[in-house]
Amino acid sequence: MTPEEIVGTLTELFGTSAVHAIAPGSWQVDTSDFRLLVLLSEDNTWLRVLLPIVPAKEGQPFLAQFLEANFDDTQEVRYALYEGKIWGVFQHNTGTLVNTDLSDAINRLVSLYQAGLDNVFNQLIESRIQQIIQAAKQQKQSLQATMQTLERFYAEGLMGDINQTPEAREKILTAWRRQLEKLWNEG
Known part of the structure; x- marks a missing residue:
């Protein structure tokens, strides 16, 4: 050329x-x-x-x-x-x-x-979700039990923003649920 x-x-x-x-x-x-x-x-x-x-x-x-x-x-x-x-x-x-x-x-x-950074951030998040799934499965947790643990972490302030509105928290938990359901059988 x-x-x-x-x-x-x-x-x-x-x-x-x-x-x-x-x-x-x-x-x-x-x-x-x-x-x-x-x-x-x-x-x-x-x-x-x-x-x-x-x-x-x-x-x-x-x-x-x-x-x-x-x-x-x-x-x-x-x-x-x-x-x-x-x-x-x-x-x-x-x-x-x-x-x-x-x-x-x-x-x-x-x-x-x-x-x-969107693509690499999403890759990082997906790998972290897969780690959560792997840890949950090693502890013999079901998808439902894993989701309940995450909900408890958010309710107790261990995850998420302490000043987060209930609507924002529910939106994030819905995204977690979707990703966990999507990746659960792959992990």
Whole structure:
């Protein structure tokens, strides 16, 4: 893929006003939501597309989930940590890169950006629920008994916000119940 083809793909995706050359072989795409960087290696053989996702401090509790996502979910793009940020990164040899693959990778990066911490947070919560299910099953508890324990924890203030309204507490317990029922037979 040539520099001209890269610019053509970027322009097709974002429009001419959003794409700016910042140096030979380097472009920046500015939208109202994000700034995407596109960099060629000095010899033009490798392309790297970068999109900052979240500050590293915000992502720190979820580093294991980011790495798991790299293995299972992110397809041709990856999460990376650099200069205090969690980035979405796509790297590819320009000799075999085609327009469709670049477009797909950029769309995937934008999807990671839009998800922010949501996907990794949900993965963390699901793994914690699975741990609760495993512990309950080791203690020979039923789904109903496990749910009653969680309800008691909320009632006693061991879980949840101490100033939580009854409606908010019921909403959270309904979400717990749904997740426990969904994951119970998997655990």
